[in-house]
Amino acid sequence: MRHLKRYGLAASVVVVVLGAALMRLPGVQGASAMMLNPNHQCAFCHQLHGAPGQTLLQNAVVETLCLTCHGPGGVSTLKAAVHRDSAASFSKTCLDCHTPHSNPTNYLSGTNLELVKAAVQTANVAFESRGLGLSQSAARSFADGDATYDGVCEVCHTTTKYHRSGSTGYHKHQQGGTCTVCHQHSNNFVTAAKACDLCHNTAQGTRRAIIPELAYLSRHDSTLLLGSLNVSDCVTCHDVTKHRQGNVRLWNVEFPTDTTPGRPVVLTGNPRATSTEAAKLNGFCLNCHDTNGASGSLTPFADGRTRPLIDTTLWNASSHKTGNRSCFGDGTFGCHDTGHGSQKHRLLAPAGSGPGTSNVAEEEGFCYNCHDANGPASRNLQTVFGLARRHPVNDAEQTQPGRTVECTDCHDPHVAKGRARSYSATADSNRRNIAPVNGGVLGWAVSYSGLGNFVAPAIGNYSDVNPAVYEYQICFRCHSGKSWSFGTPPNGLSPNGSVTTPVETDVARDFSPNNRSGHPIVTGLNNYPNSVAVGSPARKGLQPAALKAPWNTNVGTQTMTCSDCHTISDTLAAQGPHGSAVDFILRGPNTAWPRVGVGNFATSFCANCHNNSAGEPHNQGGHTSALTGWSLTSGGLPCYRCHIVIPHGSAMSRLIGDGRWDGIGNMPARYAYSNILDSLAVERYTKMATTGYLTSSCRARCYADHQNATPGENWP
């Protein structure tokens, strides 16, 4: 007890002496010496005996003293780094801005928790800070909107050459905000790495929350690879030097930080609702997304991911760019409505909604926003993709693993130029060329050199061609053997088909110029080395008289496209092989195939392009009349008794098939009607000129005179 009394007395003396000493210190107001917050009691900084620093401080340098708690490894949550600068005169230490004592309101639960000094001394004059008021944060703002720049940061940063605030300063921004929200004390007042995140994680006034969008399905940021948003990701596009002044300012990334009028882009309105504002973003997006990126070298985002490249010339000529329309549309609806992130793929609009019935992440649904019965696009594709036979772009129809097709497999929306197709256009060697509506799309080219008759190209024969030059190169990407890795072909009938096992055929083989016969998709028939020229003059192709316009010219050199046969069957504006009411997505007006008798040739699908010329075997009386067991009820022999039912190309001339009833030959059953070889009557054949056919030209089971014939061609 005696000891405790002595100890208590000694402690009282310490307090009195220490308090008296502090109240005499220069710059310390005596009445305020006790006004400390609970974590800054006297003995925590001062030491009565043997204090190494001035004013009885436990440390010789106040700065280091503060950092023992507020620096690395310190126990305070309020971390601080000293205001360093390369020029010593600009370096400030703790007591330049703070005082640990002079805050009466603090001790009484005041608000000046940062212990900001009442007066801040600069090189020339002491500025009175308003840091003692109750509205501390606003009063100490970098630019609080009034003409008096007297916040704790402003006392210096209204006079500095760089990083200068004020009405004449270039760095005026964040009016009404507090400097240290972005320029954090813990980071030497340098803008923190995630400074944007601090505010834009939530809505700011009329500005929507941005940061959450950067976690959407598709987005502009580096999080996919690096895991965290970096402020450099934001300022790559955003000019923040005039932050919070009412406009969104975007750098012209081709000319970074160039403030020349016109650069950067200044949005004064909502580009989602105003065509003039939307138009401003067209060039802005192309700064990076044109073919040379941003000056060809800048990788705009920290992850370095490949950006979609858009040919500016082709984009400007495309249908989607018509008029004043831009990436953001024309003030009504645009394909894109944000540069940040979208719940759909490819930053598609509207960004904030995910899959839905009318505007879904799946692109066909997205395209229907415009390409439906309500427009505004003139091509109603939603209806076309509802026809009986169609490419299965709708996700529910994409039931075969790995066999999907989307609009962008055949169309590049930044290149496509839609226009009415003329099927009567001249059939020449260029007819196979890609249509403008399919421009910019990847294709597969095939080298047929060295391949035999009806031999399928192997993997080494294929090569990418981007963009595709000929239309068939796009079709090959799904309908050739390579697309199913040369394994089992997939189901080949469009939705709602009923034929048993209608596997696809390898169209790269079907249209091989090394076949004996075929439709000239890849090249003109004169370039078919295994095709036999007949007649006078000798021709590999048909006599012009056997063809209708425009096919009756340039026979042998003319080419064609897949969509000459496979296209919409009615008069809807949306042409191309999207869908058709006819099996195999065949074109009209004649659609009967393959179960049509030669006597009714005029109604057959073939009659769209072919004449039933005099002297052809079609007109032979035995073929057009009833032949028991072989003919149809009407029209005599059906086409499939002699021809393959997939008339792309054949190992025999004139697209003739081989029923193999003599046990010789290798024609796949898939080319026979209903996959049944016995449906073919023919098995050997000799190609003749139109009027030169004899009974012996064909070895067939349908007629006794044919059965003993020995013509030359057989399916090898």
Added chain:
Amino acid sequence: MQPQQRSEAGVESRDTRQQGHGSILRRAASIIIAAALAAACADDTRAPFNQTVAGPTLRREAPVEPQFSRAVDPALLTLHSPARLASTPSGRLLVSDYYRGAVLVVDPQTLEPEAALEVKGRVLAVGLWGGRTFVGNATTRTVEVYGANGRLRYSFGGGAGAVSDPSDLAMDGDLGLVFVVDGQAKLVKVFDVDGNLVRTIAGFNNPTGIAVDPTRKEVFVSDFGNLSGFSANAAIKVLDYDGRVLREIPGRSTGFSRPQGLAVDSSRVYLVDAFRGEVLVLDRATGQKTGTLGGFGSGPGQLMLPLDVMIGKRGDVFVSSNQTARIERFTAGTVP
């Protein structure tokens, strides 16, 4: 050396003058601590680490020298804000650099950085086990684990057993345990090297640094003390692996107030006092100060805001001096 010797003499004389009062208080404190320990242990049903039958399994991994990148921009291969220290198998120093966001490999002779491990965030704690480098990231508030090639392998402390402020860590290489000081939670959290929380040790005011003696299974934790009271009560707390306080070295009588990193050998405890800019050398058994190293200042051998101390393979003592952005080496012969 003269100023340092005078400083030591002064400290010792103050201790001598306070002996009379201090002994009474220490005895009283011992009674209180013993009673508290008895109460704490009465309902402690945790499996003790030192249990001989079902004790923790030995888990060792052959040491691997980190091969961090030497192809760093030379301008960046400098110490900027050195914080915690650890030793590689070859005796090189691993130095966490708080503001630089890196762990630097420093040559123990030249004290120059020669390689760097880039870390996204503020770096404090650092330690090695086998080929793994454990890094306390104060920004992500996790302990990140890097392979010897410098690639991030995994991290822990962000979910269950969350670490809100990985201020320091120490390893028990025999048991494969990581002792992490969580400064904000005021806890020491014990993980296995795979990041599974094994134990949480409470009872601290403001813990900062930590050292572990795997031989005696003792944990040394530096503590700023209670900052809200009229006077701070900084201390070193010595605990067993189960968290029982074995003894306490008080800062007031010993002569430290802002204790940070520490190191222990068989007979001594080394403690940096960030406030006074010195390393206190303490007798491990009694806690009595036997001498100091360094002293406040920016000159050679002086320290400003020292944050950690490490005993090198040859007995040299290395100290990180944060504000002078240097590592100071005190050769074995000069250590008191």
